[in-house]
């Protein structure tokens with residue numbers, strides 16, 4: 427395949443950026459999107475150009491490091507991560523626009539790499555449980571009803587990639603935050619911090635400068651793990667419950 | 675708790691949802707009342723008078739009406755202030771647009787802000803027209819709402835303003851009712867279809883119900 431790529435290039439956080447156009451040839455349909463970019467970077471390095479910086483780690487769809495807006499879609503046209511997107515989703519001769527996640531809480535570091543540490547700080551605010559260390563407890567000691575276990579697992583699938591923020595017209599982190607809160611709040615292990623978790627994590631989310639939710643549903647459409655939109659409503663319910671119970 | 679609500683984006687959205695639902699409830703009642711115009715001036719004017727004597731003898735003349743007005747003004751102010759502040763936050767959170775743009779979200783969802791502004795302007799005009807009579811087209815007579823309504827809908831601009839505003843209202847309610855349910859924590863996968871259906875029905879009934887009156891005056895069904 428021969429492709430025209432229009433890629434966002436930006437030297438550093440303070441420099442202005444712009445789209446640059448590149449041609450790549452000899453792309454196989456079986457390559458992943460990141461392997462296609464590797465091919466471009468090899469060529470750029472050979473001619474002495476600065477390679478395009480982009481985030482990646484596991485390349486198997488589980489770490490949440492890869493992050494590109496491809497033709498206006500976070501992680502491109504399929505419901506998967508960019509590393510698991512294959513070039514067979516494109517046609518020979520296509521022009522592909524590649525941009526970084528856009529949100530003021532995710533400032534661009536270089537080219538397509540953005541700083542997502544705001545997500546880490548939301549997790550630090552309450553995305554954990556208090557558990558005694560030592561040997562693992564007997565698995566059957568704490569019964570979890572099946573529907574609760576399913577609900578927790580559905581939300582535990584979130585890999586924290588930030589596609590929800592990138593897709594949201596308000597740069598909102600509600601889907602991410604709701605996935606993390608719902609995952610722990612429904613389980614008995616998460617019960618001791620049930621109220622403080624939701625209040626603190628939502629508070630941190632607000633202070634990081636993410637936008638609010640206007641229920642456009644873009645986040646859930648973009649999510650490579652299929653975290654559903656009603657997760658946000660479930661978090662709102664937890665938040666309202668905690669506001670009634672906890673007096674600060 | 676009030677501070678927590680006002681300081682959090684989730685809390686402010688809750689205030690929007692509750693104030694929106696209060697206005698929505700009022701609109702349903704208001705629309706049903708308005709439809710009495712189809713039963714003639716006697717019944718319509720009698721109903722308008724009852725709005726003032728409602729609650730007597732426990733309440734004094736017009737007290738109930740004033741309570742409703744105060745609640746509605748509070749709802750409009752809270753709703754519009756939260757809308758403004760949340761919109762400011764949202765726009766700030768996404769300062770740079772994507773080069774590759776895609777049309778997304780439904781029309782109703784994308785027009786919440788402009789639709790809200792149209793509704794705010796309409797509310798002001800509507801009160802100056804049919805409550806105070808300040809911008810009324812005919813000779814405004816308080817106590818004779820039937821004639822006042824006919825006069826308003828006998829002008830092209832009266833009809834245009836009203837119909838545009840009611841279309842905006844339908845769109846606003848379609849996304850707003852469902853959104854409010856999500857904000858208040860009532861949304862889940864199994865209930866989603868039911869909530870969307872209620873939102874669509876409410877939006878349609880309100881729009882058709884309200885618009886039927888200018889249409890009836892224009893076509894001479896009500897005169």
Ligand code: HEM
Pocket residue numbers: 639640641687688690691693694695697698701750753754757758761783786787789790791793794846847849850851853854855857858
């Ligand atoms: C003063 C005029 C108004 C303005 C400026 C306004 C503006 C807005 C805005 C900007 C939103 C948020 C949209 C979003 O989150 O996507 C909204 C939501 C809403 N509006 Fe209004 N609106 C107005 C009047 C009304 C009226 C008359 C009603 C009554 C039916 C109403 C009912 C709602 C509801 C139920 C919501 C959903 C709240 C939520 O998302 O939880 N609004 N409005």
Ligand code: FES
Pocket residue numbers: 481482483484485486487488489490491492507508509510
């Ligand atoms: S690189 Fe790990 S999810 Fe894509």
